Every structure is written in structure tokens, then in C-alpha cells.
Amino acid sequence: MSATNRTFTMIKPDAVANGHIGAILNHINKAGFRIVAMKLTRLSVAEASEFYGVHSERSFFGELVEYMTSGPIVAAILEKDNAVADFRTVIGATDPAKADEGTIRRLYAQSIAANAVHGSDSDENAAIEGAFFFSGREQF
Ligand code: CMP
Numbered sequence: 001m002s003a004t005n006r007t008f009t010m011i012k013p014d015a016v017a018n019g020h021i022g023a024i025l026n027h028i029n030k031a032g033f034r035i036v037a038m039k040l041t042r043l044s045v046a047e048a049s050e051f052y053g054v055h056s057e058r059s060f061f062g063e064l065v066e067y068m069t070s071g072p073i074v075a076a077i078l079e080k081d082n083a084v085a086d087f088r089t090v091i092g093a094t095d096p097a098k099a100d101e102g103t104i105r106r107l108y109a110q111s112i113a114a115n116a117v118h119g120s121d122s123d124e125n126a127a128i129e130g131a132f133f134f135s136g137r138e139q140f
Helices: 013-017 021-030 045-051 061-068 083-091 104-108 123-133
Strands: 006-011 034-041 073-079 117-119
Touching: 006 021, 006 083, 006 123, 013 021, 013 061, 013 073, 021 034, 021 073, 021 104, 034 123, 045 061, 045 123, 073 083, 083 104, 083 117, 083 123, 104 117
Parallel strands: none
Antiparallel strands: 006 073, 006 117, 034 073
16 A cells, blocks of 8 residues: 555553543544554653654744653554545544544543644655654554
């Protein structure tokens, strides 16, 4: 299956710390995504700064890096037709207060910073972000 049917996600430190890994993975599977690669890991400050480099000029960048390095995360590559767009529907708006009922962020997020999950915003970024965490032999 081509890269355009894949997206990248992280279950962020708040959701891991609050015991939501299982519920979120179940939600993802029930929405029709296949898990292609997955690991529990923790970002260093340098890694989080690189991953979110596109946001480096934003006012919230320091808060974002501090939060994303505050505890372990689950990184995963997911596969489904129209993966990037469909996954963004499943997770809901960046701000959980604005996320639709039944979305992962509405169900599990704390705030716009601690918003439970990341989802790639384009096919190009899905490929870049997946390769940030996983070698080819870690993808199934
Ligand atoms: P994510 O989809 O992982 O991509 C960038 C992240 O920046 C976003 O989720 C939020 O967690 C975070 N973010 C976006 N806007 C704000 C904000 N106004 N304040 C704090 N964090 C933010």
C-alpha cells in the first residue's frame, strides 16, 4: 500500500499518564486503521524541538516542547484509505473544547496543549514524521 494511505500519530504524555493508551488504540482500530508500526518512547528536548520545528516561531513552542518531553509517548504509523484526513476527523479539533462529540480529543484531551494525540496534517508530513521514529524494518 502506498505512503498516501498512511498517517502518523502520537499518544501524548497526558493521555499515557492518565491510562488512556488502551482506550485510544481501541478507538483507532475500531475506526478502521491498521497499526503498521508502534513504540512506547520518550522524546528528548532536541528531538521534540526537531519534530515540532515548523512551530519554532510560535508563542507556545517552549510550552509545547516542555510538555512533549514531560513523559513517555506512544508513536505509531497507521494505515487506511484516506488515512491523513480520516484520522484528523477521528481525533477532532486541536482544542478539545472545540472537538466534536465522540472524537479522541473530546473524550481524552485536557487542553489545547495537552490534547491527547497528534495526527499528521498532510501525506508529506506523515511520511516525514513516520520516518522520524521508525526504520523501514520496523514497519509492518
Ligand atoms: P499537534 O497536532 O500535535 O501539533 C502542534 C501542537 O501544538 C498541537 O497539537 C498542540 O498540542 C500544540 N498547540 C497548538 N496551539 C497551541 C496553543 N495555542 N497553546 C499551546 N499549545 C498549542
